[in-house]
Amino acid sequence: xxxxxxxxxxxxxxxxxxxxxxxxxxxxxxxxxxxxxxxxxxxxxxxxxxxxxxxxxxxxxxxxxxxxxxxxxxxxxxxxxxxxxxxxxxxxxxxxxxxxxxxxxxxxxxxxxxxxxxxxxxxxxxxxxxxxxxxxxxxxxxxxxxxxxxxxxxxxxxxxxxxxxxxxxxxxxxxxxxxxxxxxxxxxxxxxxxxxxxxxxxxxxxxxxxxxxxxxxxxxxxxxxxxxxxxxxxxxxxxxxxxxxxxxxxxxxxxxxxxxxxxxxxxxxxxxxxxxxxxxxxxxxxxxxxxxxxxxxxxxxxxxxxxxxxxxxxxxxxxxxxxxxxxxxxxxxxxxxxxxxxxxxxxxxxxxxxxxxxxxxxxxxxxxx
Amino acid sequence: xxxxxxxxxxxxxxxxxxxxxxxxxxxxxxxxxxxxxxxxxxxxxxxxxxxxxxxxxxxxxxxxxxxxxxxxxxxxxxxxxxxxxxxxxxxxxxxxxxxxxxxxxxxxxxxxxxxxxxxxxxxxxxxxxxxxxxxxxxxxxxxxxxxxxxxxxxxxxxxxxxxxxxxxxxxxxxxxxxxxxxxxxxxxxxxxxxxxxxxxxxxxxxxxxxxxxxxxxxxxxxxxxxxxxxxxxxxxxxxxxxxxxxxxxxxxxxxxxxxxxxxxxxxxxxxxxxxxxxxxxxxxxxxxxxxxxxxxxxxxxxxxxxxxxxxxxxxxxxxxxxxxxxxxxxxxxxxxxxxxxxxxxxxxxxxxxxxxxxxxxxxxxxxxxxxxxxxxxxxxxxxxxxxxxxxxxxxxxxxxxxxxxxxxxxxxxxxxxxxxxxxxxxxxxxxxxxxxxxxxxxxxxxxxxxxxxxxxxxxxxxxxxxxxxxxxxxxxxxxxxxxxxxxxxxxxxxxxxxxxxxxxxxxxxxxxx
Numbered sequence: 001x002x003x004x005x006x007x008x009x010x011x012x013x014x015x016x017x018x019x020x021x022x023x024x025x026x027x028x029x030x031x032x033x034x035x036x037x038x039x040x041x042x043x044x045x046x047x048x049x050x051x052x053x054x055x056x057x058x059x060x061x062x063x064x065x066x067x068x069x070x071x072x073x074x075x076x077x078x079x080x081x082x083x084x085x086x087x088x089x090x091x092x093x094x095x096x097x098x099x100x101x102x103x104x105x106x107x108x109x110x111x112x113x114x115x116x117x118x119x120x121x122x123x124x125x126x127x128x129x130x131x132x133x134x135x136x137x138x139x140x141x142x143x144x145x146x147x148x149x150x151x152x153x154x155x156x157x158x159x160x161x162x163x164x165x166x167x168x169x170x171x172x173x174x175x176x177x178x179x180x181x182x183x184x185x186x187x188x189x190x191x192x193x194x195x196x197x198x199x200x201x202x203x204x205x206x207x208x209x210x211x212x213x214x215x216x217x218x219x220x221x222x223x224x225x226x227x228x229x230x231x232x233x234x235x236x237x238x239x240x241x242x243x244x245x246x247x248x249x250x251x252x253x254x255x256x257x258x259x260x261x262x263x264x265x266x267x268x269x270x271x272x273x274x275x276x277x278x279x280x281x282x283x284x285x286x287x288x289x290x291x292x293x294x295x296x297x298x299x300x301x302x303x304x305x306x307x308x309x310x311x312x313x314x315x316x317x318x319x320x321x322x323x324x325x326x327x328x329x330x331x332x333x334x335x336x337x338x339x340x341x342x343x344x345x346x347x348x349x350x351x352x353x354x355x356x357x358x359x360x361x362x363x364x365x366x367x368x369x
Numbered sequence: 370x371x372x373x374x375x376x377x378x379x380x381x382x383x384x385x386x387x388x389x390x391x392x393x394x395x396x397x398x399x400x401x402x403x404x405x406x407x408x409x410x411x412x413x414x415x416x417x418x419x420x421x422x423x424x425x426x427x428x429x430x431x432x433x434x435x436x437x438x439x440x441x442x443x444x445x446x447x448x449x450x451x452x453x454x455x456x457x458x459x460x461x462x463x464x465x466x467x468x469x470x471x472x473x474x475x476x477x478x479x480x481x482x483x484x485x486x487x488x489x490x491x492x493x494x495x496x497x498x499x500x501x502x503x504x505x506x507x508x509x510x511x512x513x514x515x516x517x518x519x520x521x522x523x524x525x526x527x528x529x530x531x532x533x534x535x536x537x538x539x540x541x542x543x544x545x546x547x548x549x550x551x552x553x554x555x556x557x558x559x560x561x562x563x564x565x566x567x568x569x570x571x572x573x574x575x576x577x578x579x580x581x582x583x584x585x586x587x588x589x590x591x592x593x594x595x596x597x598x599x600x601x602x603x604x605x606x607x608x609x610x611x612x613x614x615x616x617x618x619x620x621x622x623x624x625x626x627x628x629x630x631x632x633x634x635x636x637x638x639x640x641x642x643x644x645x646x647x648x649x650x651x652x653x654x655x656x657x658x659x660x661x662x663x664x665x666x667x668x669x670x671x672x673x674x675x676x677x678x679x680x681x682x683x684x685x686x687x688x689x690x691x692x693x694x695x696x697x698x699x700x701x702x703x704x705x706x707x708x709x710x711x712x713x714x715x716x717x718x719x720x721x722x723x724x725x726x727x728x729x730x731x732x733x734x735x736x737x738x739x740x741x742x743x744x745x746x747x748x749x750x751x752x753x754x755x756x757x758x759x760x761x762x763x764x765x766x767x768x769x770x771x772x773x774x775x776x777x778x779x780x781x782x783x784x785x786x787x788x789x790x791x792x793x794x795x796x797x798x799x800x801x802x803x804x805x806x807x808x809x810x811x812x813x814x815x816x817x818x819x820x821x822x823x824x825x826x827x828x829x830x831x832x833x834x835x836x837x838x839x840x841x842x843x844x845x846x847x848x849x850x851x852x853x854x855x856x857x858x859x860x861x862x863x864x865x866x867x868x869x870x871x872x873x874x875x876x877x878x879x880x881x882x
Contacts, residue, residue, distance in 0.1 A: 005386070009770065010719075219736045222727055225720075232714040235676055236706070237728045238696030 004341075005348045014343045019289045019300070022335035029331050039318055047317045048310035048328070058309070060195035064267055065305035066298075068093065068276075070204035071259035072283030073301055074211045075252030077292045081215060083228035084248050088134055088149030089256040090280025091156035092127040096257025097264045098163055099126025101179050101271040104186035104264070105168065115185040120261045127257015128250045130156060135249035139242045153280070164273055179271035188266045200262035205298065207255055212294030224248060256280060277308060277325075285333045288340075304329065374436065375400045375561045376421065376452075376530055381430035383416050390416040391427065392585035398530065403552060403562045405572040405593060408582035409605055410773065410800050414565050417582070418532055421563070422454045423447040448474070453523025454532040457539075459515050463508035470507060471522045486525075493524050497551045512661060513544040520551070531555065532563045537571055538828065539661060542863035549575050567605070569598040570831070581605055606803040616814055619838040622652035625822045626673075626791055627685040633672055641665040643672060644846045650791065650822040655813060656851055657825045657837035660866055665846035666795060666826045667709065673793050673824070674706040675699040686791065701732055705789030707781055709796045709826075711773065715780045718769035722761060722779060725768050726750040730783055749786070757782035757808065774805025778812075785812050792816055795826040810836060830859065844868035 027045060034044035052058050072089040079086040100123035107115045134152060137143035161177070170180040188198040215221040227234040227244050234241060259279065264271050286304050290296030311325030376398045383391040390413045398404045408414045419425045421432070423441030432439045434450055441447050444454075461470050468487050472480035480486065487503045494501040499517040507515060516536060523531055533552075537545045552562055552575065566572055572579055572593050579593040581604040589604035626649065633643040643665050650656050660666055671677040673684065679692030691699050696706075712718045716725045726746050727735055735745045750764040759779045761771050768776060777797060784792060794813065798806035813823050813836060826843075827833050833840050834854060841849040842865035849865035 008386070009767070217740055219727075219731065219739050219741050222724070222741060225724075226717055226728065229719055230713055230717040232710070233717045233728060236674070236696065236708060236714050238675060238698070238700065240695075 001349070003348050004345045007344060007346050010343050011346070014339070015291065018339035018343065019291065019296075019336060021339045022289070022332055023303070025335040025339075026328060026331040029335075030328060033327070037320065039320070044314075044318060047313045048324070049306060051317070052306060052309035052313055056192075057195055060192055060197040061309060062302060062305050063191075063197045063201045064195075065308050066301040067201040067204040068259035068263055068279045069283050069286050069304055070297060070301035071200075071207055071262070072256045072280050073286035073290065073297050074204070074207040075255035076283055076287045077211050077290075077297065078214070078224065079248045079252050080287055081221075081228050081292055082224040082244060082248050083231075084138075084245060085146045086131070086134065086149050086249065086252055087146055087284065088131055088152050088280070089252065089283050090276060090278065091149065091153035092131050092253040092256030093260040093263075093276055093280045094153075094156040094160045095130040096123035096127035096260030097271060097275045098160055098168075098260075099123045099257065100261035100264050101163070101168055101182075104182040105179060107183060107186055109183040109185075111183075111185050113185075115183075116188065116265065119182075119186045119265055120258060123261020123264075124254040124257045127255070127260060128253040130257070131249045131253025132246075135246050138249075139245050160271075160275070161273055164271055168271055170270075177273055181270045182265060186265055187269060188262060196267045198262070198266040200259075200266050203258060203262060204301070207258075208294045208297045211297070215292075220244070220247065256283075282307075282329060285329055285336075288336055289332065304332075307332075374398065374433065375402075376563075377433040377436075378417075378421070379431045379433070381417065381420055381427045381432075383420060383425065383427050389585050391420065391430075394430070394582070394585070394587055396580055396587070398561045398563060399578075400529075400561055401556050401559045402578060403556050403564055403576045405576035405579035406563060406565045406582065407567060407569070407572060407579055407601065407605055409567060409802050411802070412582040412605070413585040414582060415534070416585075418454070418534060418563075418565060421447075421530075422452060422532060448526055448528075451527055451529035452532070453526060453528030453530070455516065455519040455523065455534065455536060457534045457536075459519055461507045461515055461518060464506065466504055466506050467501060467510075467518050467521075468503040470518060471503075471525060474522055474526065489525060490521060493521050497521075497524070497554055498547070499551055512539045513541070513547075516540070516548070524555075528560065530561045530563065532565070534565045535567075536564070537566065537568060541661060541866040542830070542859050543867065545571070568831070569593075569601050572601070573598065583607060602803070616810075616836055617818075619654045619817055621654040621838060622820060624649050625652045625687055626650040626824075628673075629683060629685075631672060631679055631683040633668055633677055633679070635668055641668055641846045643668050646672075646846075646848045648848060648851055650824060652790070652820050652822050653817055654838035655817050655823040655825055655836050657827065657833035657840035657854070658843050658848070658851075659827065659830060659833055659840065659862055660843040662828060664844045666843060668846065669843065669848075670706065670708060670793055670795050670826060673699075673704065674708075675704075697732075700729060700787075700789075703788075703790035705729075705784035705787060705792045707777075707784055707792070707794040707797055709799070711776050711780060712769055716768040716776060719767050721767055722754070722759075722764045722771075723747050723750045725779070726753065726783060730787055733787060749783075753779055753782040753786055756786065757812065772802075774801040777801050778805055778808055781809055781812050785816055788819075789816070789821060791822045791824070793824045793826070796828065797825070798827075798829065798832060806832075830862070834859075842866040 030045055031041040034041035053062050072093060076086060076089055100119050103119040103122035130152065134145050134148045137148050138145050164177040164179060168179045170178060173180065188200055191197045191199050191201060215225060223239045224244055226237065226239060227241060263275055268275065282304050286297060286300045289303065290300035307325050307328045311322045314320040314324040315322055374397045378394060378396040381391050381394040394417060406414050420427050423443045423446055432441065468483055468490060471490060472486055490501065490503040494517065499521065501514065501517050501521060507518065536548060540548065556562055564576055576593050579591050580587055581589045581601065583605060591601065593601060628646055628648045631643055631646040635642055641664055646669065672679055675694055675696035681692060682690050684692035686702055686704060691702055708714045717728065723743065723746050726749050727741065730749055733749060735742050747764060753759065754761065754764060757778045759782065760775045771779065781797060797809050801809065813825065817823050825833065825837060837854050839851045840854050840857060841851040842862055844866055845868050847870065849870050
């Protein structure tokens with residue numbers, strides 16, 4: 001008989017093996033899904049996972065999609081290490097995009113090297129401001145941050161829609177719900193000429209490394225970890241809980257806001273309703289896939305970025321809906337959480353003691369059922 | 370003799386992953402015998418008890434009940450045979466009455482007639498001298514009364530073997546005396562009693578026979594009335610471990626901590642409010658506070674550590690009002706605290722000893738400008754480990770991998786090496802092996818002799834009487850006077866533990882003046 005048994009010591013191997021295992025299981029399940037959909041599974045998987053990154057432009061596109069994921073995930077990592085379940089990266093991201101747009105439109109076609117930093121700072125500030133609402137509710141009213149941040153995501157989305165349909169709408173845009181194109185001074189420089197990859201990726205890599213250093217070397221990182229692992233110990237040690245919660249929320253909001261700002265000042269160049277394909281939500285998967293470590297986050301953000309590209313390929317090459325992206329992301333998270341159980345537990349084969357009690361208990365059990 | 374034995378165990382073996390909890394245990398309990406089962410934490414007492422009560426099946430070995438071979442199918446089966454058990458943590462519903470609680474354990478035919486049941490409860494409790502009102506709700510009962518409910522429940526089910534797991538750990542000395550009277554009467558009427566404890570004096574007072582366990586094996590049997598406590602302790606702990614600390618007399622110095630009129634209403638709905646606590650601690654003395662768990666000990670500790678903030682001038686340390694300071698600032702001022710919970714407050718379970726060093730000792734040069742100097746933390750953790758002989762799998766081992774005693778040595782060592790001027794320790798040797806307990810006592814006495822004040826909050830009266838210069842008791846959030854240990858009788862302390870401060874009023878005034 002199989003039974004799940006708590007390990008004496010958590011498995012380090014399983015901690016790192018789990019994301020790999022989850023990916024393998026996702027691929028296998030994907031194979032079966034393609035079969036079920038009456039498509040060639042090998043071709044399907046090739047289109048989803050390989051074709052999108054088979055040339056330089058594809059790799060650049062991967063970096064383009066990975067950058068916002070990584071920025072959001074870096075911020076969320078700070079929250080999640082402290083067991084602050086901030087689900088609001090999507091909202092921070094959208095508000096960051098709105099904030100950057102307001103600044104960029106304000107400067108119009110103006111020139112000056114300082115315009116871009118101010119635009120990005122406006123995005124960071126708006127993202128942080130948005131997450132400050134949830135921080136305030138948590139520290140002052142003990143509101144559950146899962147609920148408040150999810151609700152704030154919807155409010156942010158509606159604010160964005162209001163903005164593009166109203167005050168930020170391009171007056172010469174034939175009534176399309178989108179802002180005017182930004183001036184050149186408000187656009188991010190390109191990283192690789194001939195592609196759409198901009199320096200937002202550098203911000204993201206920097207953020208991932210900074211978060212790694214935060215938890216490996218700084219006292220505030222240590223305090224956040226203790227707060228997450230054992231809040232009674234944090235209280236006993238006298239760590240400033242409220243200040244730590246504020247720190248986590250503001251940094252997460254700022255980084256997601258920067259991601260939003262980089263998106264409108266980067267590949268898009270204007271504010272549109274579909275500015276995010278769900279980066280803020282997908283970033284949650286990145287955090288868990290990446291084991292909350294810098295290198296892990298970078299690899300995971302690349303993998304999850306691939307699911308966006310793969311989803312587009314599905315539409316083009318297989319006539320399947322874009323929902324394939326969400327499907328693969330869901331599978332990944334599902335298998336990851338399943339495999340993670342084996343970090344703390346192991347399967348054990350046990351022999352049941354067949355005693356007289358088994359015999360006498362059986363009739364009782366059937367009566368009850 | 371075998372035929373007469375009420376319960377006989379032969380070669381009981383029970384193995385858990387990584388530990389052989391019971392390793393070939395033999396045990397015989399005669400009718401009407403009060404039999405002590407002695408051993409340190411982890412010796413295998415609880416496992417054996419669960420085997421006898423049918424909670425777990427032994428891997429090997431045989432039970433005989435009244436001379437007949439027995440395979441227990443569960444606790445219900447055990448109760449049916451007449452094996453009753455009183456756990457350390459009571460299994461009572463607080464919102465139900467005494468009668469209702471007892472009815473829950475009975476077959477429907479007996480439970481149905483509440484009037485008759487009530488009458489029987491009254492009869493049984495009066496007969497055995499355990500005053501109990503069957504209509505009271507359990508939440509309104511004291512710990513001692515709740516224990517009586519558990520015992521009466523067993524007696525109503527006609528138990529012929531009563532197992533009591535550390536029954537005295539929750540009682541005041543007077544309640545202990547009452548309990549022993551009841552148990553002696555029960556035994557004289559033929560009921561066998563298995564008395565599980567690690568308090569040797571009690572066992573010597575009460576029991577006819579003792580079986581001593583160590584590391585899952587029987588290391589000795591004796592007649593406790595004729596064997597010295599030292600000889601029994603040797604059987605419990607083995608040959609190498611020292612049994613107790615020498616405590617030279619203290620030389621108290623200047624007043625260091627002054628608590629005056631401290632009241633605190635707990636945030637926790639199940640907490641106890643502190644009521645007008647006034648005390649003074651001098652440098653170079655150990656002051657003890659006895660009390661039954663949950664009478665405000667934890668709140669007092671938090672009020673001193675800074676986890677709770679006090680009003681102005683309620684907590685003064687070295688002439689400075691520290692009542693408004695948080696734990697970090699108080700630690701810097703020289704107040705160190707060892708909380709009752711080791712894992713999950715005193716130490717983070719899944720973090721390494723190095724990280725746990727950083728938890729409270731970060732001010733020892735381990736953090737500069739927000740950056741952690743892990744080299745310093747490792748050095749400090751190594752010093753704690755070497756100085757206090759903490760057995761661990763290196764300093765990177767997670768806190769939860771350490772045994773209770775070793776973790777406690779680490780936590781106390783972590784605080785002691787910071788050279789605090791006041792150490793507040795709550796239940797520092799609870800659940801700790803004798804060897805570690807002696808080492809921990811040593812640390813407290815050394816701190817005292819270096820001029821620190823030590824406040825020792827404990828339920829272990831032996832420990833308090835052994836170590837403390839002055840002591841008193843806390844009950845219902847109120848503190849008794851703190852008097853010199855040599856002038857305090859155990860009877861007086863017991864009254865204070867039960868909240869009876871009436872005859873101490875004069876002394877209170879005296880102490881305040």
